[in-house]
Amino acid sequence: MKWDWHAVSDFMPHFWDGLLVTLQALALGSLLSFTLGLVWTLLMRTPTRWVRWPVGVVTEFVRNTPLLVQLFFLFYVLPEWGLTFSALSTGVFAIGLHYSTYTMQVYRAGIEAVPVGQWEAATALNLPRRRTWTAVILPQAIRRVVPALGNYVISMLKDTPMLMVITVLEMLGQARLFSQQRFQFTEPLTVIGVAFILISYLASLLLRALERRLVR
C-alpha cells in the first residue's frame, strides 16, 4: 500500500465541504440538545402529572432507541406524513432530540446540586418563582453542568458520521464518495480521522476555558 499525496490534495476540496457540514450539524445539534434538554427538565418539574408523564415516556423512549433507527425513521417516515425537511435539518433534529434526552439528566443533576438554602433564601426574599429560576437556580446549575454537557458535545461529534445514512455529505460521506470513485481509501479516511481528533481536541480546550471562566 502506498500513500498518495495527490489523492490527499484531490480530496481536500471535498473535505472542506464535509467539514463545514459536520461542524454545522454539531453546532446546531448541540444548541438544540441543550435547549430541548432544559425544556424537558423544567417540564419534568411541573406539579402536573399530565405534563410529566408524557414527557417522561417520550424522552425515555428516545433515549433507549438507537440514534440510527431514529434517523431512518425521521428521514423516511415523516415525509409519508407530509413532513419534508432537508437531510441536514432532519439530521440536526435527530441528533439534537436524541442528545436532549441525555442533557436533561445532566440539567436535573445540576439543579438538584444547588443547595436547598438557595431556594430558601429566594423564598425569604419573596422572589417570584420565575425569577428564582432564572436569576438564582439556573445560573448556578448550568455552571455546574458545563463539563458534563461538554462531554456530550464530543459524543455528538463522533455520532455525526451516522448522518451519512440519510444522504448528508458530512466528512465521512465525502470520504466514502471519494473512495468509491477513486478506489483510494487510506488517504481520505486518514484525513477525516485526523480532523475528528483535532476538532475534539479544540472543543475540549474551548470547554476548559469556558469552565475556568464560569468557576471563578
Added chain:
Amino acid sequence: MSVETRTQPSATAAQPADLIRLERVTKRFGANTVLDQLDFAVQPGKHVTLIGPSGSGKTTILRLLMTLTKPDEGIITVDGEPLFPAPEKQVREVRKKIGMVFQHFNLFPNMSVLRNLTEAPVQVLGLSKDEAEERARELLELVGLTDKCGARPAQLSGGQQQRVAIARALAMRPRVLLLDEVTSALDPELVAGVLDLLRDIARSTDITMLCVTHEMGFARDISDQVLMFDGGRVIESGSPEKIFSDPEQDRTREFLGAVL
C-alpha cells in the same frame, strides 16, 4: 445611618396588637411532633429570643413564619393577616413583612454583593435600580462593608458574608427579622462582629426580632423576652434577667447550666 421600618398604625392603642400570632400550631415530621399545639405571640418592636435544646422546635417556628415549611394544624397571622392557612397570593403579600437571616448565610454566589442586596428590592418591591443601589450602599455602610460592593460572596469571610446577609434581609425593610442561629457557622473570632451589628440594629431601629441562638450573653443583652422551649412547647418565658438569673423550671436551669 438609619434602618427604616414602618411604624405600627395601632401604636396609639393602649394595648398594641400582636404582630405575630401562632394559635394551636402543630408541626410533625413523620411520627415526631416538633411543635405541639403551640400558642405564641410577639408584639411589635419586641426582641424575643428562643432558647432550648436542639430539636425542641425553635428553628421550626422561624421556618413556619418564613413559610419555608407548613404547619399541620393551627393558625398563623402576621399583623392581623393570615399567613397560614392562606392562598399563595396572600402569602406573598404577608411575607414581605418578614425577613430572615440563615445559619449558613445563603447568599447568592452567582451575584455580586451589591446585586445580592438589590435583586429582591427591584424584583419584589419594584424599586428602580438606582433606588435599590442607594439603599444597598447605605446598608453596606451600616454593616461596614462598603468596599465589598463588587465582590462575590465567596471572596468574603464567613463573618462578612453573614453581615451581607443581614443587610440583604434589611434591604426589604421587613417589620420582623428572623435570626436562625446566625453565628453558629462562624469561626469564633468572627462571632463578635456579627453580634455587635445585631445589637446595634436592635438598639437603633424598631424592627421586631425573633432570634434562635446559643449565644446566651447576646440573648441577655438584646431580648425583651426569652422563651425556653422543650419538647415542642414553651415551658417557661420571661424577661432575660428572670430566665437567666432565677428560672422557675428545673429543665431551664439544667439547660442553662449545660450551655453557660
